[in-house]
Amino acid sequence: MNDLVAVTDLIARTRTFIREVVIPAEPAWGETLSDAALQRLRAQAKDAGVYAPHAPKEYGGLGLSLPQWSSVFQEAGYSLIGPAVLNCMAPDEGNMRLLEVVGTDEQKERYLRPLVGGGIRSSFAMTEPxxxxxxxxxxxxxxxxxxxxxxxxxxxxxFISGAEGAAFAIVMARTEATGDHSAGATMLLTPLSAEGVRIGPSIRTIEAAISGGHPHVTFDRVFVPDADVLGTPGGGFRYAQVRLGPARLTHCMRWLGLARRAFDISLDRANSRSLFGSQLADLGVAQSLIADSAIDIDTSDAMIDRAARVLEDDPRAGAALSSIAKVYCSEAVNRIIDRAVQLCGGDGVSSGLPLIQYLNEVRPFRIYDGSSETHRWAIARRAAKARQRDVDAGEPRRDIVNPRIVGGAS
Incomplete structure (x- = not known):
């Protein structure tokens, strides 16, 4: 079976598994999935051959390359609990990627293997007060x-996502120059049971899809041995890009899957609800909302695919594209779900449908992994600098006024 056929088959099996096994097991409004229920569902995912699609085969995953992730992650994201069941949810998924690329063999055995297997959870400790x-x-x-x-x-x-109950964190800390290593940031694999680690207080947010909350975590002279430095001292910001570029995209993938679920809910309502003598789907106002959501879904899908392909071949260029995709997709997903709420009227903002819950879950995406405003600042700087480089290399400026036109020269 060639790669394309294998991935197409995996997409179909994931779609079936999510709809037939995961969606019926979704917790009721206001409830959370228990650890016991999650482990039962993960065992079923392993039996179905859809578990950990992104993780290396030698550590228990299916070994898909980054450009192959999107369709599978979107199918997982069609259920709020789907990514957790398939063990491709943040922050674990991003930490798996980082450990796979940067970790030593010993670190992979100690941290990556149990993380892929689902026996432990992790967190990424970067954000500070x-x-x-x-x-x-x-x-x-x-x-x-x-x-x-x-x-x-x-x-x-x-805001250290997943820290409550996590086995370890990848901690970003500032370090001075030492030996052959320059000053900068260093990543340290730190068991959260270590002496000097204190988790809390918790921070309540409007979403609940990530297990382990988003608490404060304090480190009081916590010892980490040299063997648990991830990469080399001083290289933390460089290694962070290994994680952050793909992590932006995988958030887009998962939430786009949830937006597709919201879109389907709104289409089912539009096709079944009659108003003013017509089906809702035949009314122009509703059609405008539906069309705009269809455009947002296909545009987001294409942007994710392009960014993933470039990121695989050229991490620097891919990181820039992932920034653009993150801004667009985070806002498009909000628009899609908000339109679904609008099409469903009163039911859209009630517990009778899950749409308002979905809106709460995706709203923070415009802030975490870099707010839309921060990304726009970086995108604008890159665009202006790229254009200036072209002009410096001999490309004519295009803002020069033509006096023959403006001045009316004869």
Whole structure:
């Protein structure tokens, strides 16, 4: 079976599994999926051959390449609990990618294998209380001091998704120059059971799809041995791009899958509801909402696919495209679900349909992994600098006024 046929088959099996096994097991409004129920569903996902599609085969996954992820992740995202069941949910999915690319063999055995297997969860500890790191990573305030045999981490993090109940965190800390390594940021694999780690207080947010909440995590001179440095000291910001570029896209993939679910709900309502002597789907106002959502879905899908292909071949260019995709998709997904709410009227904002829950889940996506405004700032800078490089290389400026036209020269 060639790769295309195999991936097409996996997409179809994932679609069936989500609709026939996962959706019937979704918790009721206001409830959460228990760990026992999650493990039962994961065992069924493994039996169905749809578990951990993105993870390396040698560690228990299906080994898809990044450009093959989107359709499978979208099928998983058609259910709010689907990504967790298939173990392709944040923050674990991004940490698996980082460990696969940067980790040593020993680190992969200790952290990656059980993470893929679903026996543990993880978190990524970057964001800090103001004035520490948030949208501006250069403001990183947590420090790791060099000591005999390793490092001691001191600092406070917040909005650390998944930290409650996680086995370990990948901690970003500022480090001074040491030996052959320059000053900068360093990633340290840190068990959250280590002495000096304190989790809490919790931060309540409007979404609940990520297990383990988004609490504060404090590190009080926490010792991490040299063997648990991820990559090399001082290289943390560079390694972060290994995680952040794909992670932006996988968020887009999962939430676009949920937007498709909301769109289907609204289409079913439009096809079955009669108003003013016509079906809702035949009324021009409703058709405009439906058409705009169909456009947003197909445009988002295409942007994700292009960014994933480029990211696989050229990480630098792909990271820039993933930034554009993240802004567009995060806002498009909100628009799609909001239109679905509007088409469903009163039921759209009630517990009778899951749409308002979906809207709560996707709203933070315009903030995390870089707010839309932060990305727009970076996108604009890249565009202006790229154009200036072209002009400096001899490309004519296009804003020069033509005096023959403006001045009416004879």
């Amino acid at each position: 103001h004035p520490g790191a948030g949208s501006d990573p250069d403001a990183l305030a947590t420090v790791a001091e060099r000591v005999d045999g390793g490092w001691r981490i001191s600092g406070e993090k917040r």
